[in-house]
Amino acid sequence: MALKKKVKNLDAVFNPSSIAVIGASREPNKIGHVIVKNFVDGGFSGNVYPINPNAEEILGLPAYKSVLDVPGKVDSAVIAVPAKAVAQVLDECGRKGVRGVVLITGGFSEVGNTEEEKKIAEIANRYEIALIGPNCMGVLTPASRVDSVFLPIYKLGRPRVGGISFISQSGAVGGCIVDLAARAGVGMGKFVSYGNAAVIDECDLLEYLASDRQTEIIVVYLEGVRDGRRLLEVAKKITRKKPIVMLKAGKSAHGAEAALSHTGSLAGSAEAYSAAFRQSRIIEAATLEQLFDFAKIFDQVLPCGKRIGIVTNGGGMGVLAVDSLEYEGLELAEFSEETKKLLRASLPSYANVRNPLDIIGDADSSRYEVAINALLRDENVDAIVVVILFQTAAIDSSVVNIVIRASDLRKKPIIAVCTGGEYTEMHKRILESYGVPSYSSPSSAMRALARFISYAEHYSRYNKVPCDAPIKKSK
């Protein structure tokens, strides 16, 4: 996909070798302070230039009166000065050769100040600056330690490096998801709160992320779009190669009004959006939970079908898993005779060797190992859901290694279900941080798995790749 200059310049936003923070501050509670601190504390390896006309030094770094005063090259800038000062500093950025700008400042079209926003856009376009914002919450690239999200880390956690890139029209909703991801152990490639989209809009970001090697899954939170046709065309092309998971807010009548008042963007009907999403193979999330649950499953190897094998140390959870599986249109795998023989030989006599495979409440890690290995080998099983109740006396942390090792073989998707309190959550977080999608309930796991299997079918057919290939290898 040939990228426009403006979109190509997004490289400067996500992977700059030097960055200026315009509006940097010495006051700890100011946005312009938090952002400088993020770069310093985060270990950003390039140069950081605080810009402030009244400071000599900020957080140990020499400060400059203007970006024009910086001695070296400036790749990218974060702007957090009052709205009326933006035009001038943006023009200075252009003259300095800055290619990417994240404009945090609000007070533009979202409050009716469309004239000033147009002016800003003209300046950015004149210099071919890839400008994110205005009225946005910042940008995050965990791999390059770029972090212009202006909220402190103790309040809003930063996720590990991973393949999910997330673009959000709402800074608040975006921040919640990033914070959730950090806590759950889910990795992220890039996060962009794009605000009013005066220059770079959701389509530009989609195009950029489609070509981005760091991005395996694109996740979008959207309240309204200016050019729905373009969005769907862009998305349709991308979803042949990369999954897009999207939550469209403002689908109800009053929700659309609320969205209009919030971001000034027009929203369409729920049905129209759903139909369009299906056509473009966008995976639609109906809620915040689904957005998060769906996103984290797509870096698994492609399943060859929808026959699911279930392993559990709690019978009741097996029953719930089967209920959810049927509800989502998946199939309960019929174990091969060989599998049954193998399981009968290795499991205690009181275990029933059928699917869902209840390895009983006294199962330890080695019983999980036997069960998972048998199902990995069984050609009748396309994906494995492993329910682990960490409350039982026989279970210890070693079961986590068993599941991670099996998942690392990348033969079949392996999904974990762990429901419970602190001890459970700790282990769930470890599983997730090693790339095993882990859910709090059978229903959320099966729902995500169903979306993945349906997308995988489309993907393998379109790309003529064999099933059990990972999506990312095809790039």
Added chain:
Amino acid sequence: MALKKKVKNLDAVFNPSSIAVIGASREPNKIGHVIVKNFVDGGFSGNVYPINPNAEEILGLPAYKSVLDVPGKVDSAVIAVPAKAVAQVLDECGRKGVRGVVLITGGFSEVGNTEEEKKIAEIANRYEIALIGPNCMGVLTPASRVDSVFLPIYKLGRPRVGGISFISQSGAVGGCIVDLAARAGVGMGKFVSYGNAAVIDECDLLEYLASDRQTEIIVVYLEGVRDGRRLLEVAKKITRKKPIVMLKAGKSAHGAEAALSHTGSLAGSAEAYSAAFRQSRIIEAATLEQLFDFAKIFDQVLPCGKRIGIVTNGGGMGVLAVDSLEYEGLELAEFSEETKKLLRASLPSYANVRNPLDIIGDADSSRYEVAINALLRDENVDAIVVVILFQTAAIDSSVVNIVIRASDLRKKPIIAVCTGGEYTEMHKRILESYGVPSYSSPSSAMRALARFISYAEHYSRYNKVPCDAPIKKSK
């Protein structure tokens, strides 16, 4: 409701003045050790008698060879001896005058050993012992420190005292929910894993909990029932006074088979159950999440209608909340002129005083106080959903006090929505532990609120109580 002797004797199970642990052990990893330790560590105020023919002392308590050797009165016993020894020790319990027994031991009807289970039931019935089990995970009464759940506390947390009582056919599923409740700050009255229900079944427990002053909400996890007609009749009577939230597992074709193999109980079709639930005013939960989400909202004051006021410091979350509200059939309240005037006078000029009320990302606690107080006063608002994004710079822990104070007035239901990571979860837990139902997303909050409002309507009509009365006061 006149209770049978057997059901009345459940008092001895939940609030005994003395308890024997038959099969008590000195080995830390044995069930018979964990249970004694629970009573000792939990601070149970009555006498605890470990019964073990080969030990002098267990955890500092003198051990006895048989329950018949205990010098004092024994109200209740927990039995965790091998299946073949159960009949004898149960008979000894009967001769000693023990009125309540929790029989942990498995190996009865669930593995085809129905003859032995019948024998056990006969002994219990002969002595009018309220027997829970066999093949169960134990019983929990946080208020009286009764804790025969045989899993260690670091793996399965114990919840604070509260009004939710939970009976579960599956020990595993039950344990997960208890563990979730402990972590989330949700309180519980009683928890019963009732296993094979040889003597005391789900109907007996429902009847007991209906008359139990500690129980405000009854939550049930069920895989199958022996006498569906009786269950529904019992439930129909109870739901006029107390809400029952129920998750029926084994609703799908294969799920029913799995349930049969797991607990030996027959399951019916999903449609049949749902229809029957509606008739009996049972609140049906479709998933584990819903079971948990629904249960914790019912101790709020009754709402007078379905007009919801929303307060948020994140515009996007407001849009999502309105989408969910419409999806669930609730109404967006139209603020009164007085409310609008009041809000205009107190909120910054850039805040739009309409519902959903976006008090903007720079809102601090005092702005929440203004907004919540205005909505509490507004007669057009029946319930308030407060979205708090704890990620913002302006928010601190004091907002939690504002919400708790408003909730304590018990004028209208107040529900919180907090989405995020560690910092958010900490505050969500505080809110929940002070009785403010707190959800991770607008959709889960609105779904629970819709169930509550629908039940409240039925309840006030049937009991001819004014709305805004709490359910529990009517007992």
